[in-house]
Amino acid sequence: MLSFVLRDFIEYDPALRVRKPILKVPTLISEIVCYEPGQSTASHYHPVQDEIWVVLEGKGEISVGEERLAVEPTSMIFIPAGVRHGLTASANSRLVLLFIKSPGIPEAASLPLAGTAALPAATSPGQKLQLQVTDIQAEARDVIRIELRAPGNTELPAFEPGAHVAVELPNGLIRHYSLSNDWRERDRYVLGVARAPQSKGGAIFIHQALRCGMTLPVRAPRNGFPLDPSATQYLFLAGGIGITPILAMLRWCEANKRPWRLVYAVRSAQRAAFLETLGTIGGGSLHLHCDDRQSGVFDPVPWLSGAPQGEHVYCCGPAPMMAAVKAAASHRDPGTIHFEYFNAPSEEVAAFPEKKPFTIELRRSGRSFTVPADKSVLEILExxxxxxxxxxxxxxxxxxxxxxxxxxxxxxxxxxxxxxxAAGNTMLVCVSRAKSERLVLDI
Ligand code: FES
Structure with a gap:
């Protein structure tokens, strides 16, 4: 028998919620998370992993799917696999949470199948790591693969397929890159970086000046392109370096025995990065489209018409490809089509309605501000x-x-x-605005 005095694990940090492991056995993990007032766990989900949260002390609010619930000591919440969830401690109360779930990473061959490994918990978005460049390899014409590790090869924050990291470059630029390696690896992050003609300095610096042994500040992984684990099969459409988040997703599909199709569109075969890696991932089919061989750009229409029931589409590539896929998929359930953009598409930005002023109110402090037409909510908050x-x-x-x-x-x-x-209970404050005269924000 093992017994624990949970109060011994309670510890707070004004900078960041504190997460302390209590128990880790092959079939279960239990941890305590301690939040100062207002600290939070960002919304995230685990594709195959159910979870139980028990509030030991304090008050806060959790979101599970589209529901929000005030929690207090003795609240217990069951969070099924695949459902997004997050938690914020009340503005005037610390909060201590105990969670119990199956392990996120297979610990040994005795775990039944890689596919049953759940995705790890989300990490704090503000967490900054100092990572060392441990390998740089040419992958294809104008594409390099970069491996980052923590000093001493210590464990890195977990990530989900589709996640990216923000890398602070010595030239002052911050660039975000998708993680392409297996989400079960905890000792490295692998990025792919393409040098594009329109590069504004990030990719050029990486290609010309980045060297093994350099240390870079890197923000912990975030996932803006999560894989929906409820799909019965997947169609992946990758253009150029858009293959990087898809690689991690393919590994998840293989591990979880979900059928997949991949169309990988490149200008020429010499520019097709990660082909060797793709050849090692089973459970699906790869169609390589080379513009120069097929006398034109990839046409998504045949791939998107008559798609099987339950298939989800994930697309990442240059703006013209994304626009073509969006148009070709207009007849499909929008909930089954997922995009990750390299940059905001300028034609779609130009088509947004004229900006109007509105008011924001901050729920926790009660402060309110006017957002004029020429400023974003983010700018006003800053x-x-x-x-x-x-x-x-x-x-x-x-x-x-x-x-x-x-x-x-x-x-x-x-x-x-x-x-x-449609749910309207979350927004990206760097660009989104209000249709109503007033918005009350959960900060
Ligand atoms: S800062 Fe990237 S979505 Fe707002």
Whole structure:
């Protein structure tokens, strides 16, 4: 028998919620998480892992799917696999949470199947790591693969397929890159970086000046392109370096025995990165489209017409490809089509309605501000000393996601799902605005 005195594990940190392991056996993990007032666990989900949360002390609010619930000591919440959930401690109360779930990472061959390994819990978006460049390899023409590890090869924060990290480069630029390696690996992050003609300095620096042994500040993984585990099969459409998040998703499909089809569109075979890696992932079929061999760009229509019931589509690539896929998929259930943009598509940004002023109210402090037509909610918050973590500032990375308690959002982002847009209880404050005169934000 093992027994524990839970109060011995309670510890707070004003900078970040404190997470302490209590028990880790092959079939169960239990941890305590301690939140200072207002600290939170961002919304996330685990594709195959049920979870139980028990509140030991304090008050807060949890979100499970589209429901919100005030919690207090002795509240117990069951969170089924695949359902998004998050938690925020009340503004005037610390909170201590005990959670119990099956292990996120297979610990040994005795675990039944890699596919039953659940995705790990989300990490704190503000957490900054100092990672070392441990390997740089040419993958294809103008594409390199970069491996990052923690000093001493210590364990890295877990990530989900589709997640990205924000890398702070020595030239002052911050760039976010998808993680392409197996989500069960905890000792490294593998990125793919393409040098594009329109590079604004990030990719050029990485290609020309990054060297093994350099240390880079890297923000912990975030996932703006999560895989829906309820799909019965998957169609992946990758253009160029858009293959990187898809690689991690294919590994999840293989591990979980979900059938997949991949169309990988590149300008020429010399530019097709990660082909060797793709050849090692089973359980699906790869169609390589080379513009120069097939005399033209990839046409998604034949792939998207007559798609099987229950198939979800994931697309990541350059703007023209994304626009073609969006048009070809217009007849399909929008909840089954998922996009990750490299940048906000300028034609769609230009088509948004004219910006109008509105008021925001911050639920926890009661402060309110006017957002004029020429400023974003994020800018107004920053001007008034309410900083939020933000990377892209153009609605493509989901970092600045903020809960909405009241009011109607005018969504202008490119990463929330259509269901999330319809639910209206969250928004990306770097770009989205209000349809109503007032929004009450959950901060
Ligand atoms: S900062 Fe990237 S979505 Fe807002």
């Amino acid at each position: 001007q008034n000393g309410v900083p939020l973590v933000s990377y892209c500032r153009e609605g493509t990375c989901r970092t600045c996601e903020t809960g909405v308690c009241e009011g109607t959002v005018e969504h202008r982002d490119f990463c929330l799902t259509s269901q999330e847009h």
